[in-house]
Amino acid sequence: MLSPDSAAIVRATLPVVGGSIQDISARFYEMMFADHPDLLRDLFNRGNQANGEQRSALAGSIAAFATILVQRPDERPDAMLSRIANKHASLGITPDQYEVVHKYLFAAIAEVLGDGVTPEVAAAWDEVYWLMANALITLEADLHRDSPVEGWLRATVLERRRETPDVVSFTLRPQIPLSFKPGQYVSVAVTLPDGARQIRQYSLSCAPGRDDWRITVKRVRGGDTPEGEVSNWLHADVQAGDELTVSAPFGDLTLPADGPPLLLASAGIGATPILSMVEHLAATGSTRRVTVVHADRSPADHAHRDELGQLVAALPGATLHRWYEEVGDCSCRPAPNVGQVDLTRIDLPDPLVAYLCGPLPFMRGVRTELLRRGVPASDIHYEVFGPDLWLGQS
Template sequence: MLSSESARIVRTTLPAVGASLSTITELFYRRMFEERPDLLRDLFNRANQASGAQREALAGAVAAFATALVDHPDQRPDAVLGRIANKHASLGITSDQYTLVARHLLGAVAEVLGDAVTPAVAAAWDEVYWLMANALIAMEARLYAQARIEDGAVWRTMEIAERHEETPDAVSLVLRPADGSPTEPFVPGQYVSVRAELPDGAHQIRQYSLSTAPGRKTWRITVKRERSADGRVPEGEVSSWLHTHARPGDVLEVSLPFGDLLLPEGDGPLLLASAGIGVTPMLAMLEHLAAVSPDRPVTVVHADRSPVHHAHRLELTELVGRLRNSSLHVWYEDTDHPDATGDHVNEGWADITRLSPDAGTTAFLCGPLSFMKAVRTDLLAHGLSPRDIHYEVFGPDLWLSK
């Protein structure tokens, strides 16, 4: 898909652009927010901007996309973009916003690299950007069409029907449409965005997995309260606001469901591996499997700090017990607790090297990046194909940038 001349130029300039991507993305966001401060206030995650995580994720995605284009110039690497498109759809991104991004991103490239950006170089990277942007625009349009909505019209008003304290740091909220209409259908493993109005008037958005199976009259999300490194001061703007303020009877702005962590059809073996709050999409998958495919072989792995911090601990055990060909393996860093018992409980960090996934197993991972990379490495060593290992991250996808 990339023209031969542009492929040659991008291949030549990719090392220089790649080495400067962190500087380029920092300048890009700064210039864009100077022009449109409302985007930082009401669309982009302010915490990820402050930490640099969003800049790092963007740099990794651009580098991966450009590298794939020059390695295979006759193809468009859409596989790199599927997760981004679902995230964008959950935010209500529309095609016109890509023009604003193009102007500031390509302007940042020119400013950082200076005289090295000749008209030919600028044209080549413009082609890269619009191949990436148009692929995302097309994917997002398909997602909106599948949801039977106008582009970007993803927001619904949901009422909090129930609130449950799951752990000291996790609360679940049961949601129902405020107008009494049925809940929208979704696929186990998908998530929704929640848009919260904070005390300073900003509208910040965060994604939360739907943690029960579809087909109910309600949805459920489980929110972990993010804390700073010292473990005391609340750090997550939206999670702290929800923990403090969200009560039954309140209403929230919630998006339609999106996400590409989707169970394959058939009866092939599955491995679901999670850590911490990453258990939430696995709960929806397990409840769905228990209802429609209870004989399907499923291996469930979970890692957590302790039983006290393990959100939905009893529910996870109960759901696995409803599957006739399943096994549960749990690791706790701290097992000095009366609930840290049973043959399925282990002490320390998750270690799946002794597990032997069946041939043809499809694996789903959700949790901290370090956990997922370690599990993926072990699964590859067991002979699983990379195409059969899928993952979900909360926040910027830093996998490509590491």
């Protein structure tokens, strides 16, 4: 909780800081990478830096955290903090790196806002930063303490399988057997041809309870930009018998053991954590009522399409609803719908808990309809692949 004096200053300056936060974020990264090019080379996602998504995510998280501190001081944005902490833990972020971020972030604030940053304003926003940073440091320490391994480990590629023209799955055997929760992901660290070490997260697209893992990787066609460089490398260079450097499993979009009926909704490659959940439900003989919804461009683009259909069919309380922009001559059963997902055409149970994964427009549309139906916001959970541009809006 902010001190009363700082809360008053942050409340008064939030419109100015919030209105400039994108410029502040851009200048922050520019200065930090100029002095520490190794961070861009070996830690930060170069594709997300190139397209500006990381700047937007940082801006959204800071603005959302400050807004909650001054508007709802008795609350703490635990869902937002947990999401960030899990991502940081999977990347291997260390507490000392928060000092580096602080140095350049506050230099950027002073430069962008100029004389508006009085000592009192700087002190108030410093308090905001360290409240957020210390909360994340504590959460990340807890995650590492609960993890059975420290640092990175090696995993052997047992199988490479083409799922669609743009999607390949890799079955991995980590050097140490590790359990995970349905919906979690692992980081994969690769050394690219230019020597850079880049890290990406991939959901585990299988159920827990086995020695092997599976990740499913969609090729991101980024043209001449660095976007998609890791997925392209994995598609082009990794074969059965190779080894990958991976993290322990992390992620807070996980399926609880029991509870009310479920809505599991995905689009595109967002199917992967949902597939893990569905397989886990089938493997454990669940009788929960489960509504599975998936959207894709076409049946040929739907990774693990047949596998998902078989798993849902094995669940006595589950139904499957698929929407494809182009159906073609697909003989899928049940017959797919054409166009965009329309939840008004589905009889959903009340109450329910929803898990969403896919592009932001898809998740926003599903969430809006669920809220309209009276589903509490606290019962709608989501996973974003890449920087969380939804921070502060969920």
